[in-house]
Amino acid sequence: MTHKNHHDRHDLVVLDMAGTTVADGGLVEQAFTAAAERLGEDPATMIDYVRATMGESKISVFRHLFGGDEARAQQANVAFEEAYGDLVGAGRIAPIPGAADAIAVLQEQGRTVVLTTGFARVTQDAILDALGWRDLVPLTLCPADAGGRGRPYPDMVLAALLRTGAVDDVRRLVVAGDTSYDMLSGSRAGAGLVAGVLTGAHDEAALREHGATHVLGSVTELPRLIEVSEA
Template sequence: MSTANPTNLVVLDMAGTTVADGGLVEQAFRVAAERLGEDPATMIDHVRATMGESKISVFRHLLGGDEARAQRANLAFEEAYGELVDGGRIAPVPGAAEAIAALKESGRTVVLTTGFARVTQDAILAALGWQDLVGLTLCPADAGGRGRPYPDMVLAAFLRTGAVDDVRQIAVAGDTSYDMLSGARSGAGVVAGVLTGAHDKAQLEAHGATHVLGSVAELPALLDGVGS
C-alpha cells in the first residue's frame, strides 16, 4: 500500500455491518410502537428506508415532531432492543472480529459507530464480549447529538483519534444508504457498502459508496490494495 496517503482510520457501523442482529431493529420498533398505542404497520416502511439513522430522529419524523412522544418512543425502542439483545439474539457478522483484528494489526485505528443510544451500544458490546475490541466507540450523543446521515460521528472519530491528517485517509463501512451518505459527506476516501444488512448494491452506490463488498470481512484486503 502506498504510504503517501494511507487509509489509517477505519470507521465501522455496528448492526448489519459488524453485528448480525437478525432484524431486531424492526422488531424493537414494532414493540415500541405498540407500547405507545401506535400501529407499527404505518411506520415500518419509513423505518426500513431510514436504517442507519439516529433512532430519535426517526421517531421525531414519525410522530410529527412531538418531542415528548418521540423521546418516550425512543426509550421504549431502546428498552425493547436491549431486552432482545439480552436474550442472546445477536452475533458477530462472520469474519467481522477477524477483520477488525487484521485492520488493527496493520496499524490502522478502528472506531465502531451506531445510531443507537449509548446504553444500547454498550449492551451490544457486552453481549458480544467486545468491550475492549477497539479503543473508541461512538453514538450520536458523542458527536453533538446528530447521527447519520450527518457526517458528525465520522468527523468525531477523526478529531478524537488523531489517527490521520486528512479526511481522505478515512475509510467508512456500513450497510445502509445513510452510512454511505455520512461517509461521503465527511470526505472519507473510501466509503464501502456491505451487503450483510439493510440495503442492496444499487441503494448503496446511489448514496455514495465508492466500493461495495460482500461483507466487512473483505475490507482489510480492499484497504491494503487502495493506493498500491
C-alpha cells in the same frame, strides 16, 4: 510497483455495527414494533419508513414519525431502546461471521478502528457486552458522542477523526456500513473510501446511489480492499 508514502495510508477505519459488524436478524423492526405497541400506535403504518431509514439515529426517526412532538418522540425512543436492549440481553445478536477477525487484521495493519451506531450509548454498550467486544477497539461512538446528530450527518465520522487524531486528512478515512445513510455520512465527511457491505439493510444500487465507492459482500473483504487501494 512503488508504494505510496505514509500520508496516503488509510489509517482510520470507521465501522457501523448492526448489519455491518453485528448481525441482529431484524431486531430493529421487532423492537420498533414492540415500542409502537407500548405507545398504542400501529406499527404497520410506520414500518416502511423505519426500513427506509435504517442507519439513521433512532430519535430522529421518531421525530419524523410523530411530526415534531418531542415528548412523544422521546417516549418512543426510550421504549425502543428498552425493547432492543431486552432482545440483545436475550442473546438475539451475533457477530457478522469474520467481523472480529477483520477488525483484528485492520489493527495489525496499524490502523485505528472505531465502531459507530445510531443507537443510544446504553444500547451500544449492551451490544458490546453481549458480544464480549468491550475491549475490541479503542473507541466506540453513538450520536450523543458527536453532538447529537447521527447519520446521515458526517458528525460521528468526523468525531472519530478528531478524537483519535489517527489521520491528518479526511481523504485517509475509511467508512464502511450496510445502509444508504452510512454511505451518505462517509461521503459527506470526505472519506476517501466509502465501502458498502451487503450483509445488512440495503442493496448495491442503494449503497452506490448514496456514495459508496466500493461494494463488498462482507466486512471481511475490507482489509484487502484497503491494502489494494494503497498499493
